[in-house]
Structures are given as structure tokens and as C-alpha cells.
Amino acid sequence: MSVLNHPSLFLFLGLCFGAAIGYLLRKQFIEGHQRNIQAQSRQIIETAIVEAEQLKKEAILQSKEEVYQVKQALEKELKADREELKDEERQLAKKRENLKKEWDTLEKKTRDLQQSEEKLKDKEVSIEEKNREVDDLLAKQRYEMARIAGISQEEAKKMLMDSMESEARMEAAKRLARIENEAKMEADRKAKNIIALAISRYAGDYVADKTVSMVPLPNDEMKGRIIGREGRNIRAIEAATGIDIIIDDTPEAVILSGFNPVRREVARLALLQLIGDGRIHPGRIEEVVNKVTNELEVTIREAGEQATFDVGAHGVHLELIKLLGRLRYRTSYGQNVLQHSLEVAFLCGIMASELGLDVKMAKRAGLLHDIGKAVDHEVEGSHAIIGRDLARKYGEADDIVYAIGAHHEDQPPQSVLDVLVQSADALSGARPGARKEMLQSYVKRLEDLENIANSCPGVDKSYAIQAGRDLRIIVDANKISDEAAILMSQDIARSVEEKLTYPGQIRVTVIRETRAVEYAK
Incomplete structure (x- = not known):
């Protein structure tokens, strides 16, 4: 048997051939797989490059947008700064113009004063010359009279x-x-x-917040609920507020009576809240009164702060601010004292500005001039002196303290500020509609004015007109000369100042009429 025909050899060769083919196939598969991985890697890299380029573009656009926004903001700020600088330049120009006008006015006043002094000197020289002439005439007259009359x-x-x-x-x-x-x-x-x-x-509208002493009721049955069983509710209200509650035949209303305006306001607000709530008993009354008291204290402080803000008075002591707020519930002849104080402050500031004085100090003195009225029902003395002591206690300047004490001449005026506060107080209190007076006292003052005028010899008729602010006197021309009429007006004015008390001022006018009558026949 030959070697080629041996079966093991064929098997061995087949295995070798198969292994070779498998190796080749595996190698080919691995190479293909590597080529796929490389292709995918290249694709991933290209994709990453594209995305990176896109992100880069977006980042550049975003940075450009942020730069643009920052640029816009800076330009806006620069524009605002330029506008502010322009406003300041305009204000400075305006101030320079005002200073120039004030300087011109001062120079004009100085020239007028110099001219007045020169006129006075001329008058003095003329009077001295006339006195010498009178002395010479007197000597001559004495000599002639002695010689002629013997x-x-x-x-x-x-x-x-x-x-x-x-x-x-x-x-x-x-x-x-x-x-x-x-x-x-x-x-x-x-x-x-x-x-x-x-x-x-300062031609502002005037609205007085008057303290209300009458509380309306929804019906008369509410009076019984306010009184309570055996009067315990009304006693609880009076004890908590310190205000007397008067329940009479007035339909659907109760009356609150008390000297303290703030307590009266607390009682009014508490009673209104109790009526609206419907639960009226001693425990609830005490709770509501405490709540209303706290709320009113906040309201009083805010009213005082608003008043100082309106006037521009800074650094006012907190206690003085509270007292100013209390003036909101205080009236004088029907005029709200806080509104009156604001009016006086603005008038003082305007007149001080015209006179070249310290406007802020004048406004501050005008605002605080009636501060004593906030506690004059608790402290003895004139409200001007009380206010002076309060202002000194809480650190106000000496000039303001003295102006407060002098605004009703409880102490003599010493400076222009004192006179300004007096004048502004008179202007605010004496203008039409500012204050109300009782009819009896008003008529009595008119009668007293006419009686003072009629008591002078030579007076024919007298009339108190313009609500008692103008006294017209008609005299007999045969008894009173023109010169005597002048002296009579001065005497009557002094008599009115000494005998009467009145707001503002009263003008006394003496009228002397001469008539010449002839008949044509």
C-alpha cells in the first residue's frame, strides 16, 4: 500500500488545509473589523470636529451678544450721566442768575438807603435852619409886643x-x-x-380735619347695647378712654365729651369699630380701645413725619414729631392747628426768602410755633411758653426757641425771625374762612369798637365794617380840623390796642368832610 493512499495522511492534510483556510478567514475578518473600527473612529472624529466648530461659533456669537449688551448698558449709563451733567449745568446757571439778581437787588437797596440818608441829612439841615429862623422871629415878636402893647x-x-x-x-x-x-x-x-x-x-386749598364729638348709630336700639346691663358697657368705655359718653334724646347718635382731643378720637374710633362689629362687652371694649390706641399712635407719628417732610425740617426730635401729629386732632376757632402750622411754616419761608434770611430756620420756627397746643390741656400756662419750653427741652436752636415763645408777645420780639413768625401766624389765622368765632363775641367786639370811637369828642358817626377789621369814623368838620383828625386816628388806634383782644390788625380811618352849599336864586 502506497503512502498516498493512506487515510491518515488525507485526514492530516485536510486538517492542515482547513486550519489554513480558517486562519485566512479569521485574519480577513479581523482586518475587516479593524477597517470598520477605523472608519467609525474617523467618522466620530469628524463629527466631533464639526460639533466643536459649531460650539465655537455659538460661543463667539454669545460673547458678541454679551459684549453688545454691555456696550448698550454702558452707552445708556453714559447718556444718563450726560443728561445729569446737563441738568446740573442748567441748575448752576440758574443759581448764578439768581445770585446775580439778588446782588443787583442788594446794590439797588444800598443805593436807595444812601439816598434816604442823604435826604434825611438835608431835612436835618433844613430843620436846623428853620429853628434858627423861628428863634429870630420869636425874639423880634417879643420885642415888638413889649414895645407896642406896653x-x-x-x-x-x-x-x-x-x-x-x-x-x-x-x-x-x-x-x-x-x-x-x-x-x-x-x-x-x-x-x-x-x-x-x-x-x-401759598394759595393752597384749606380743608380742616375737625375732631368729631358725635358718633352716628344705625338705630336707637344700639344705645341700649352701648349702655349695657346696669350700665357696665358705658362705664367700661369711659374708664378705658377717659371720655364722657352722653346719651340723650338725639336720634341715632351719641355725643363724646372730653378736653383731650386724642382721647376723644380714640373713643370715637373705638365706638365706631364696636358698633360695626356688634360685640359690645367690657372685655371686647378694652381690647378694641388698646388696638385703636396703638393704631392712632402710628397715625399721629406718620402725620408728624409727613409735616416735617413737607416743610423740609430735618433732625426734629421724635417727641416733637409726635406732638406735631397730635395737632392734627386739635382745633383753634375751628381751624385745624396742624394745617395752620404748615401754612405758617410756608409763609415764614416765603417772606424769609424775600428778606434774604435763613429759609429753613424760618420754616422750622413756623412749623413748631404752636407745638404747645398739643399739651396745653395738660400743662398750665400759655401755649407759647409751653411750646418754648418743649422746644428747648428737645434741643431746638435758641433763635427758634425764642421765636416760639414770642409769637403771641408773651416775651418781646428780639429778631426779624420773631416778627416773621408773628406775621405769618396772623396771616394764617386772620384770612377769610380760616377761623370761626361765636356770634356773641363777634357782635360784642363790633360794639366795643364803635363805643371806643363814639367816646371821642367831635365824632358824628362810626361804623365797624369788614368783619371788624376796618373802623370808619365820620367827624364834624366844624369841630375837628384835618390835623386833629390825624391825631384822633392815632389816639383811637392806641385805645383799641389797649382795650380789645383781636386777631390780625384793625384799620382806623377818620373821615372829615367839608361841604360848601349855595343857592341860585
């Missing part, structure tokens, strides 16, 4: 003195009238300009 020097002196006294009184009355007219014209012109400007710049 009387003694003492008798002649007495006759001359009587004659010269009469002439001097007439001459003095004439000169007094002329000087007073000149002074009045100049003073009236300046005063009217200042007051007219003050009134025109």
Missing part, C-alpha cells in the same frame, strides 16, 4: 408861648402827617409786595 416881658412871653404852642402843634401835626404818609407809602409798598408774593405762592 406889657411886661413875662406877660408877653406867656402870650407868645401860647401862640407858638398852637402854631407848633399845627405845624407838628402837618409834618407828622407828611412824614407818616411818606413812611407808610414806602412801608406799605414793600410790605404789600412781600405779603402778596407770600399769599400768591
Whole structure:
């Protein structure tokens, strides 16, 4: 048997051939798989490159957008800064213009003052010359009278003195009238300009928040609920508030009576809340009164803070702010005292500005001038003195303290600020509609004015007009001369100042009428 025909050899060769084919196939499969992996790797890399490029573009766009927004914001801020600088430049230009006007006004006033001094000097020289002339005339008259009449020097002196006294009184009355007219014209012109400007710049509406002493009820049955069983509810309300509750025949209303306006307001608000709630018993009453008291204290403080803010008074002590807020519930002749204080503050500021004084200090003094009225029902004394002591206690400046104490002449005025506060207080209290008076006291004042005028000799008729602010007096022309009419107006004005108390001022006008009558036949 040959070797080629041996079966084992064929099997061995077949296995070798199969192994070779398997190796080749496996190698080919591995190479193909590697080629696929490389292709996928290249594709992943290309995709990553594309995505990176996209992210880069997006990042560049986003950064450009942020840069643009920052640029816009900076441009906006720069524009706002430029506008603010322009506003400041305009304000500075305006202030420079105002300073220039004030300087021109000051120079004009200085020139006027110099001219007035020169006129006064001329008048003094003229008066001295006239006095010398009068002395010469007197000497000559004495000599002639003694020579002609043959009387003694003492008798002649007495006759001359009587004659010269009469002439001097007439001459003095004439000169007094002329000087007073000149002074009045100049003073009236300046005063009217200042007051007219003050009134025109503060021509605000006036609304007085009056404290209400009557509480309306939904029905008369509510009176019984307010009284409570055996009066325990009404006693609880009176004990908690310190206010007397008067329940009478007035339909659907109860009356609150008490001197303390803040307590009266607490009682009014608490009673309204109890009526609206419907639960009226001692425990609930005490709870509501405490709640209303706390709320009203906040309201009072806010009212005081608002008043100081409106006026521009900074650094006012908290206790003074609270007292200012209490003035919201205080009235004087029907005028709300807080509104009155604000008016006085604004008027003081306007007049101080015209006079070149410290406007802030004038406003502060005007705002605090009636601060004593917040506690005048608790402390003895004039409200001006009480307010002065309170302002000094809480650290106000000495000028403001003195102005508060002097605004009703409890102490004599010492500075222009004192007079400004007095004037502004009179303006606010005396303007039409500001205050109310009882009819009896109003009529009594008119009668007293006319009686003072009629008590003077030579008065024919007298009329108190313009709500008692103008007294017109008609005199007999045969008994009263023009010069005597001037002296009569001064005497009556002084008598009115001494005997009567009144707000503002009263003008006294004496009218002397001369008639010439003839008949044509």
C-alpha cells in the first residue's frame, strides 16, 4: 500500500488545509473589523470636529451678544450721566442768575438807603435852619409886643408861648402827617409786595380735619347695647378712654365729651369699630380701645413725619414729631392747628426768602410755633411758653426757641425771625374762612369798637365794617380840623390796642368832610 493512499495522511492534510483556510478567514475578518473600527473612529472624529466648530461659533456669537449688551448698558449709563451733567449745568446757571439778581437787588437797596440818608441829612439841615429862623422871629415878636402893647416881658412871653404852642402843634401835626404818609407809602409798598408774593405762592386749598364729638348709630336700639346691663358697657368705655359718653334724646347718635382731643378720637374710633362689629362687652371694649390706641399712635407719628417732610425740617426730635401729629386732632376757632402750622411754616419761608434770611430756620420756627397746643390741656400756662419750653427741652436752636415763645408777645420780639413768625401766624389765622368765632363775641367786639370811637369828642358817626377789621369814623368838620383828625386816628388806634383782644390788625380811618352849599336864586 502506497503512502498516498493512506487515510491518515488525507485526514492530516485536510486538517492542515482547513486550519489554513480558517486562519485566512479569521485574519480577513479581523482586518475587516479593524477597517470598520477605523472608519467609525474617523467618522466620530469628524463629527466631533464639526460639533466643536459649531460650539465655537455659538460661543463667539454669545460673547458678541454679551459684549453688545454691555456696550448698550454702558452707552445708556453714559447718556444718563450726560443728561445729569446737563441738568446740573442748567441748575448752576440758574443759581448764578439768581445770585446775580439778588446782588443787583442788594446794590439797588444800598443805593436807595444812601439816598434816604442823604435826604434825611438835608431835612436835618433844613430843620436846623428853620429853628434858627423861628428863634429870630420869636425874639423880634417879643420885642415888638413889649414895645407896642406896653406889657411886661413875662406877660408877653406867656402870650407868645401860647401862640407858638398852637402854631407848633399845627405845624407838628402837618409834618407828622407828611412824614407818616411818606413812611407808610414806602412801608406799605414793600410790605404789600412781600405779603402778596407770600399769599400768591401759598394759595393752597384749606380743608380742616375737625375732631368729631358725635358718633352716628344705625338705630336707637344700639344705645341700649352701648349702655349695657346696669350700665357696665358705658362705664367700661369711659374708664378705658377717659371720655364722657352722653346719651340723650338725639336720634341715632351719641355725643363724646372730653378736653383731650386724642382721647376723644380714640373713643370715637373705638365706638365706631364696636358698633360695626356688634360685640359690645367690657372685655371686647378694652381690647378694641388698646388696638385703636396703638393704631392712632402710628397715625399721629406718620402725620408728624409727613409735616416735617413737607416743610423740609430735618433732625426734629421724635417727641416733637409726635406732638406735631397730635395737632392734627386739635382745633383753634375751628381751624385745624396742624394745617395752620404748615401754612405758617410756608409763609415764614416765603417772606424769609424775600428778606434774604435763613429759609429753613424760618420754616422750622413756623412749623413748631404752636407745638404747645398739643399739651396745653395738660400743662398750665400759655401755649407759647409751653411750646418754648418743649422746644428747648428737645434741643431746638435758641433763635427758634425764642421765636416760639414770642409769637403771641408773651416775651418781646428780639429778631426779624420773631416778627416773621408773628406775621405769618396772623396771616394764617386772620384770612377769610380760616377761623370761626361765636356770634356773641363777634357782635360784642363790633360794639366795643364803635363805643371806643363814639367816646371821642367831635365824632358824628362810626361804623365797624369788614368783619371788624376796618373802623370808619365820620367827624364834624366844624369841630375837628384835618390835623386833629390825624391825631384822633392815632389816639383811637392806641385805645383799641389797649382795650380789645383781636386777631390780625384793625384799620382806623377818620373821615372829615367839608361841604360848601349855595343857592341860585
